[in-house]
Amino acid sequence: MIRLVLGGPGFAAIEFKSVGESPATDQYIKLLFLPQNLEADAAAAQGVDLRRPYDMEALREQLSTEQMPVTRTYTIRHVDHAREQIWVDFVVHGDVGRAGVWAKHARLGDEISFFGPGSGYAPRAEAQWHLLAGDEAALPAIASALESMPEDARGVAVVEVRDATERQPLDVPAGMELIWLHREAEFSPETTMLAEYLEQLIVPEGDVQVFVHGERAQMKRIRRMLVDQKGLDRKAMSLSAYWAHGRIEDQFQAEKRTPVGQLEG
Structure with a gap:
């Protein structure tokens, strides 16, 4: 398992979720990856803007379904509000899978875009x-x-x-x-x-x-x-x-x- 710490100017725009008055503990994000069959240079030559954060509405008008960014869902392990960072753990199976392979080879300064978070659960303090x-x-x-x-x-x-x-x-x-x-x-x-x-x-x-x-x-x-x-x-x-x-x-x-x-x- 690999843990990556994500941060940057986009942190302030993230709307973290709560369940009742408690912070949700199952918050998940959907990481966005360009499909492997999409040639970035060729797309740029056709006027397709692939800069992050992606304009998904514009991309839907310009790209086929097969060329759209694909999503991979991951749970946020920890939110560090003071440092404006989130931790995400990746289960890696060698060189198989888009997100795991990306995490395995990620380096400081690499960028990733995501949707979310979503959520639905937090422990109730009054539960027996x-x-x-x-x-x-x-x-x-x-x-x-x-x-x-x-x-x-x-x-x-x-x-x-x-x-x-x-x-x-x-x-x-x-x-x-x-x-x-x-x-x-x-x-x-x-x-x-x-x-x-x-x-x-x-x-x-x-x-x-x-x-x-x-x-x-x-x-x-x-x-x-x-x-x-x-x-x-x-x-x-x-x-x-x-x-x-x-x-x-x-x-x-x-x-x-x-x-x-x-x-x-």
Whole structure:
């Protein structure tokens, strides 16, 4: 995993999100990358302005759909208002993927544009028990949530990573238990470690707030289990798939917009 610190004159224009009166801990941004098949010099010769920040409305009029900037979604790990910086963690898989490869080769002074942030979750101080769970993609949001909790917060945070080298030092309240699950391999369609652990987890009765995000297939299994087996309140849960195995984000987001059914109840 690689952490990049982003800053610059555009920081003042960022509208950071809150949930109620609390800063959101799952704020995400959509990084913009020019497609690899777009020749910047040729586009400039045709009067296309590719200077950042991109004028997306103008680009839609000048470029084909295949030539438009593509987005890659990442959770903000930390906002440093004093230094006007944001931290973003990237999971890197060698030289595969647009954002990971960019992060791997980024150097001081490199530029990036993004939309956002968006958000939807913050831990409630009055919740009696918290369940936080996810894989590497959810780790920034889980870490941010733990840091924002009061010291007497109670619950468990479960993080699935490849191996012990992927662990990070986290600021965990005294009443929260942090559990690391090690796959000892890259994620595969057969990976069910997180779902299996949560299935055997004993969740107390009372006001329970849930934040679980991860790979799509695991999340389908986890979503039904939390509702049908654990009997948790859907309104107190933040659940979604951050990614899908074998899909780039463009495919994944298109599939997410296609209805495939709903939970009964």
